[in-house]
Amino acid sequence: MKITTKGEIIAKIVAWHGCGYVGKLRDNLVALYPNWDDIKCELCGGGGSEIKPRAGNSKPKFQAVYSSAALCVNSFAFVKEQVEQGKTVKMFGADDLFETAGFERKFSTGVPRSHPNIDFVLENKNEIICVESKFTEHLAPKLPNDKFSKYLNEHRSKLPRLFIPLVEHYHNLGETGVKLYPDVAQLIKHMLGIHNHITIENKGKKAKLVYLYWVPENHRDENVDLFGIHKKQIRDFATTLTEFGINTIEFEFCTYERYWNELRLNTDIPGINEHVDKLVKRYFSFDI
Secondary structure, rough: OOOHHHHHHHHHHHHHOOOEEEOHHHHHHOOOOOOOOHHHHHHHHOOOOOOOOOOHHHHHHHHHHOOOOOOEEEEHHHHHHHHOOOOOOOOOEEOOOOOOOEEEHHHHHHOOOOOOOOEEEEEEEEEEEEEEEOHHHOOOOOOOOOOHHHHHHHHHOOOOOOHHHHHHHHHHHHOOOOEEOOOHHHHHHHHHHHHHHHHHHHHOOEEEEEEOOOOOOOOOHHHHHHHHHHHHHHHHHHHHHHOOOOOOOEEEEEEHHHHHHHHHHOOOOOOHHHHHHHHHHOOOOOOO
16 A cells, blocks of 8 residues: 555554653663763753643653654764763764764744754864754645745845845745645745854854754655655755755755765764664664
């Protein structure tokens, strides 16, 4: 049977795990991270919505077996630990020693009340790498112009001139009713925040935004072609950035599968292969 919706994908994930939510926050971790308490504080600093109980005594979103935040923490807590121990981790084309690594970091776009949280950030004095993580969120199409009319009509003067044509392009596309699987509006807001960070606060710093997204092992099967549609649309977005001359921030899109394989190349880090094996077993070793 052909799978065409995010809800159907989530139902498959829940069925594979045998539950929709785990009992405690820690139960959604693939390892007992020594820096878990620090990570929880960082998640709270980002607004805390992922780890706080919701209305009606519902469990926190982090406890869902399809939680994007849990996927991100499981994939980067080990990296954060290595960075904090002064070790170099090679990934996303970088092999420098990073000075800081953290989850849910806020950046200001320059527009009032617009401070997007970026899921994971690595930084040193010369470079910053920002990661936007997606588990199933990218499997539901959405308008590409969220709040862009307000940006253009009320806060145009706050926008970097470099980005105005890009914002106008996706604002106009959204006005036609076109929906896209990648959250283009969110990505552009992230880029505005990173742009401000490197041009106002840290002039001359090299920057990269990585769009990191999950696919199942059988993502190339015809019955789950929405993964192929999403990949084409995120590739088109990368092309559009180039066409509009967005050159202050490098944009990279990457599957979690590829990222985990890159981590294995850090053969000098003890336990890296065992950790990646746990990630693959937890998130990749089943079909949709």
